[in-house]
Amino acid sequence: MSQNIVCPKCQYIRKEGDDPSIPFTTCPDCGVIYSKWASYNANKVKANNPELFSVPEPTIASKFKFNLSIIRAVVNGMAKHPWRINGVLFSLLIIFNISTAPSFTWNNALVQCQMAIKNYSRDPDTAEVPFVSNIGAGDWYRFSWGRSTSFIRMRNGLGLEVPVTADCEVDGATKRITSLTINEKSIY
Incomplete structure (x- = not known):
């Protein structure tokens, strides 16, 4: 042994x-x-x-040093091989374009309805279309202005400011207004 x-x-x-x-x-x-x-x-x-x-929690300084060392390594590697810079930038461009695709929300639908109502009024600059909440469901957005929420303020033919009711529906898939009714008169 x-x-x-x-x-x-x-x-x-x-x-x-x-x-x-x-x-x-x-x-x-x-x-x-x-x-x-x-x-x-x-x-x-x-x-x-x-x-x-x-294991102690990493400090901010140690995290910064770690990230800085990674950045240095990447930059040094790219300086030796400049074609890699183009590949990395192209990849980042693709990733950010895919991940930042704008989504259509009820806020976008409300702005569409507010702009359509203002454009219909006789004096778009003075028309007041207040904020209301969505009463639709899913990808279908519906907004209603009236006695239960708040009236729209527009000028009539005599130039007087009067309360107005309105209903607006937006299809989220097509991002278009499907129905707009102002004072019980169908516009779309």
């Missing part, structure tokens, strides 16, 4: 004349299995001293 194995529990040193039927992973004196004893002691040390094995 070329190496001396020392038992971590009883400090017994394994000798040439020990029983050959006992495997080298077990102490012939106390019978402990070396690997199990090592893992048991490691768990015991972790339980008694958790601060030794806890």
Whole structure:
């Protein structure tokens, strides 16, 4: 036997004349299995001293240094291979174009209705179309101005400002106004 194995529990040193039927992973004196004893002691040390094995939260400075080192590595790599710059920029352009596709929301539909009502009025500059909430569902937006919400203020043929009711429906799929009614008169 070329190496001396020392038992971590009883400090017994394994000798040439020990029983050959006992495997080298077990102490012939106390019978402990070396690997199990090592893992048991490691768990015991972790339980008694958790601060030794806890990973500290990274500081802002360390995060900045890490990000700076990544940027340096990328820039240095690109300086050696300028064709990579074009590939990276092209990839970023594709990613940002895909991920920033504008979505049509009820706010967009409300603005469409407000602009259509103002354009219909005799004096678009003085027409007041207040904010109302969506009463539609899903991809179908419906807005109603009237007694239960708030009236639209427009000038009539005599130049007097009068309250006006209106209903507007917008299809979210086509992003177009499907129905516009002002003072019970259908416009669209």
